[in-house]
Amino acid sequence: MRLHRLTLTAFGPFGATQEVDFDALSSAGLFLLHGPTGAGKTSVLDAVCYALYAAVPGARQSPGATLRSDHAPEGLSTEVQLELTVGGRRLEVTRSPAQLRPKKRGDGFTQEKAQSRLRERGPEGGWKALSKSHQEIGEELAQLIGMSRDQFCQVVLLPQGDFARFLRADAEARGKLLGRLFDTRRFAAVEERLAELRRGAEARVKAGDEQILALAQRIAQAGGPAATEAAPPTVRPGEPGLAEAVLERAALTRSAAREHLAIAATVLAGAEDRQLAARRSLEAERERDRLQQRYAETLRRAEALEERRPEHDACQERLERARKADRVAPALELREEAERAYRAASDGLDRARALLPPELAGAGSDQLAGLERRFQQELYALDAAREAEERSARIAEERVRLNREARADEELIRDTDAWLADWDTTRTALKARIDAAQEAATRAEQLAGQLAPARRRLDAARRRDALATDVQQAEKRFAAAREQELDARTFSLDLRERRLRGIAAELAAELVAGEPCAVCGSAEHPAPAGPGDGQVDRAAEEKALAVQRSAEEARARAEQERGLVRERYATAETEARGDDTSAPPTVAELGTLVDRLADEHTEAHRLAAGTHAAREALTVAEREHAGRLEQRQEAHGRISARTAAREALDRDQIRLAEQIAAARGESASVAARAGELTRRVALLAEAAEAVRAEQDADRRRKEADDRLSDAAFKAGFDTPRAAAATLLGAAAQRDLQHRIDAWQAEAAAVADRRAERDAREAAELPPARPERAESVHATAEWLLREAASGLVTARDRCAELDRLSRRVVEEVRRLGPVREEYERVARLAGLTAGTSADNERRMRLESYVLAARLEQVAAAATARLQRMSSGRYTLVHSDARTGGRRAGLGLHVVDAWTGSERDTATLSGGETFFASLALALGLADVVTEEAGGVRLDTLFIDEGFGSLDDQTLDEVLDVLDSLRERDRSVGIVSHVADLRRRIPARLEVAKDRHGSTVHHRL
Structure with missing residues (x-):
């Protein structure tokens, strides 16, 4: 991988666009990246890392940190563009982080998302766009480079401070660094997986042992008294011998339970014999007691029967006379009925004659009937x-x-x-009313269209007036924050310059007699510098820097708040103005307009509602x-x-x-005359009928008297009155008959029971005692139930013990393979975790793999370390245990001058530098091979050269210069002044109040 060109815009300390030409710098093979402290040397390397991985090195990727330069103007966007060759392809990657940018319309800022672009240069020289996706670009570059961000930062951007700590670190810290570089997570996953399998197998073994112990407890509960004869197992879950102890105890418990079963069967047989004898004795006593009580009851019933004999005879006689009187009863009822009919007819006749005229009071039925027919004919004539x-x-x-x-x-x-x-006036008025309502509806629609915008303008005007104060306050806060930021930055820069002027005194304060100087390397310190007036130390500088950063954050927040308030104010003012191009209206004016439109709309709506x-x-x-x-x-x-x-x-x-x-005639009306005749006809008809009814009733009464006298004489009574006195109802006769039948039935039953021989013979024996026999029988029954219950319990106990014993055998057989698996997995887990006795050095599997990688790194680093140290030092890997800790990641240095081997932590400052540099270069070679042999044509070494003397510095530079043999270019990041003389190709980073800039010195 070779870097060609890097362009930084508003990135880190660089306020404007800066370009770094790596091709020009790399032509010399070795180039220097220098500048004052805080100028932005490391930011150049951060930009390279950000372009490739969309993130800066881990220590500088803090939460809430921003990559945008504080010196950049508002309209300039932050962007990093890197042109490189990797995998034989010429690529250009451009990245922009998420950032705030001014709005295109109005005031304020808006959040712009992060952007990425990847282009490739073709054989003809033109650029072809490949992707704009963050994920696709990241996957493409990671595949071509073959390293993660952590590996890239360790291999290409060699941080000497990290490797110096690596030399002095313990095995655990080295393991963490090597684990990130060589990705040994799969071996750690193997350890964890084996540990998880061991825990699972151990849990299953313990669960099986607990199940066996639970069965042993259930056997003890089911065995009852038999279980006390077997000693309980003393083995705990997970320990060997548990299954054998439980099986032995189960066998002893079953044997004792069978003995108890035989004893219970013998006890039950004896209890059954005793219960049978007691039951027979109880039945005999109860039978004798029953017969004796029966005979005594028979005697009592006979005496009571003789006492009731006179009553029985009287009832029998009375019943016979009542049955004779029953033959006279029909005649008596007929006489009474005839008497009642005669009386009713006589009363009806008296009432009818009272309504007739006096001259007709003694008229007979024929005379009354003739008058009725005459009045009826006259009535028919009136229809x-x-x-x-x-x-x-x-x-x-x-x-x-x-x-x-x-x-x-x-x-x-x-x-x-x-x-x-x-009608004409009414129709004209109604038509006029319709026309007025239609005009009001049209007016209401027009006013509704004007009212809604007016209300929105009124609300916007109110928000505008409320936001005006917020805008003024935000402006004041922003101005104050900006002034505080400038003051804090000026003060911080002033302190930094004063500290740099007095840095000699600060370095002199750290000098120790006999130890080399960190600047010149001399062990003698004849005239160390002393602190001057107003000496500034590191703490004061860092405190001022912290105050500056706090002020910068406060200024950024105030600026963002000002932009948001301005934006809301502008939006509200635009809405309040509406389509009016004149001066912005006030809230009072808009309120008056809204009220007027609302009143007019209400009135128009009211009138329009009357259209229908x-x-x-x-x-x-x-x-x-x-x-x-x-x-x-x-x-x-x-x-x-x-x-x-x-x-x-x-x-x-x-x-x-x-x-x-x-x-x-003389009546008031025809209807009155007809009514009078109708009443006369009805009275005459009723009177005639009453006379005939009275005569018939008197005749039937006389006939009933004759029949009653004849029936009483035939029944044996002297007079009808005597027969009526003897007469009884059916219920009374049934009651007499029941009393007679009951006495006769009782007499027959007493006679039968007095003839029973067994009861008479039992009465001659001594009195029976059933209570004593019942007590003896109850005792025998209880003993029998207890014996039967004991036998059932013994049988159930034996059956339950057999079932539980079979389950114990099944659990023991099932647990055998599980226990074997646990022992096998536990041995493997202990071996990989370094806790097994077979692992003599107590080295974990991941540590073992990392130890092999560390051994390769030490071998690669020694080739350069011997040259840097003139053949004195050699780095070797050590797997010895120190201080009782686990072995595997020890790192020692062999001194050829003394022939001794010692820990790397004992190296001096200069020795530590070139040893860590050799280690970094060796690690770069190993990681490169691990990544698939990707060629690394550009390397950067950050700081540490100030601790070397002139001779050692020459040797280190020779080693670095030898890297050009493979057509590599090495960039040294340092502020050591002597390097500017030794390395002609330089990239200088300068700083000022308006941001840092880069300058090529070739």
Whole structure:
């Protein structure tokens, strides 16, 4: 990989566009990149790294840091462009970070995204665009370069400070650096994977052992008393011998449980015999007690039966007399019914005679019937007159109805004539109302279109007035922040210049007698410089630099806030102005305009809302006009027809009045005469019927008396009254019969039970004692249940122990392969992790791989270190353990003058520099080979040459100059003044208040 040209614009300390021609610098093979401290030498290398990887080296890629130059004007964008040759292809990569740029319209800033472009130069010399994608460009360059950003920063941009720390670092720190460079994560992943497999296998073994122990505990619980005879296992989960101990204890527990089962069976047989004897004795006692109680109860029932015998005889006699009286009952009921009928008929006759005239009070039924027929004939004659009277009433009602309708039609005609007289005026007014509503709707639409923009302008004017104060405050804050930034930058630069003037005193303060000077290399210090007035130390300079950076950040924030406030103010002012090109209106003017438009719009909207109602009113009025015309015409026709009908009704009324007067006689009306005759006919008919009913009832009563006397004599009673006194109801007779039957049934039952022989014989024996027999039987039953329960428990215990023992055997067999796998994986994991006894040096797998790489790096570095040290020093890899730590990444230096081997941490400052330089170059060679043999034609070495004496410096430069044998170019980054004389090709970086600049010195 060879660099050709680098262009930096507004990057880091470079405020303007700067160009670095690496082709011109590389023509000499060795070139110097120098300049004062803080000028931006390292920023040139940062730009190269940013162009290739879109990021600067890790230590300078801090969160919140910006790559944009503080010296750059607002309109100049930050950009880095690098032209290089890699993999035989001439490429040009251009990158711009995310940054703020001024808005194209209005004030303020907007965020611009990061951009990347990649071009390739063809054989004809033209450039061809390849991609604008960050991801595609990154993948393309990473594939061509063959190194990650960390590897590139270690191999191409050789940071001497890092390698000096690498020489003095312990094995762990070296492992981290080498791991990033050689990407040994796969070996660390192997270690972690084996450790994970070991943990998983160990967990499965412990889970299996815990399962076996859980089964052992369940065997102990299931064994009960038999389990106490077997000693519990003392082996813990994960320890060997656990399975054998559990199997042994299970066998002992099963044997003891079987012995307990045999004993339980013997106990159950004895309990069954005792329970059978007790049950038979209890049954015998209960039977004797039952027979004795039965015989005693029979004697008690016989005595009670004799006491109830007189009552039984009285009931039997009373029942016989009641059954004789039942033969007289029908005649008694017939006599009573005839008596009730006669009384009812007699009462009806008295009521009917009271309503008749006095002269008819003693009339018979024939006389009353004759009068009824005469009045009925007269009533039939009044039917025609009644119909004429009803017709006359209807004619009168019809005349009233015709008069009422005539008055209504006359009123309708008068009202219609009055309404039609105002029709033209009403129609004109309704049409005018419709026209006014339509004009108001049009006006409302126009006002609505003017009101919304006016309201937006009013809101914008209010925001504009509120933002005016914010703009003034933001301007003041920005001016103050800018002044503070300038003061802080001036003060910081002043302190830096004062410190540089007094740097000799600061270096003299670090001198130690007998040790070489870091500047001249001499071990003698005859006249060290002393501090002058106003001496500035590093702490003061760093504090001033921190204050400067804080001020710069405050200025940037204030500038951004000012831009945002300006943008919002301009937007609000534009909205408030609207289409008006005159002076911006005030809030009061816009408020007055909005209020006026709102009032006019409200009034117009109110008037426009009546359009539909006005149209409906006109339609209703036109419909009513047509209806009234039609009603007036119909009313005139009804009046003509009604006059003819009234004349015909008058003629019918006269004829009917003559007919009615002849029929009603002295009554008020025909209906009154008919009503009077109807009442007379009804009274006469009712009285005649009452006379006939009374005569019939008296005859039936006499016949019932005769039949009752005859029935009482035949039943054996002297009089009907005596038979009625003896008569009983059906319920009373059933009750007597039930009492008689119950006594007879009880007498038969007592006779049967007194004839029982076994009860009589049991009564002659001593009294039975069933309670004692029940107690003996209950005890025998309890003993039997206990014995049966003990046998079932013993059987279940044996079955459960057999089942659990089989499960233990299955678990032991299943756990065997798992335990073997665990032992195998644990050995491998311990070996790769360096914790196994087989790994004598306790070296991890990743450390072992890195040790091989470190050995290659030491061999490559020794070839240059011997030349730099005139054959004195050699770097060797050491895998010895130090201080009880793990071995593998030790690095020693062999001194040919003394023949001793010592740690690299014991090297002096100058020795450490050229040793670290040799190590960096050797590491570059190894990493290059690891990356696929990518050719590195451009290298950079950053700082460290100030610690070398003249002779050593010449030897180091010779080694670097020898790199040109492979057509390489080496750039040295240093501010050592003697190098400017030794290296003619130089790139000078100068700084001033307006930003740094680069100058080629060829």
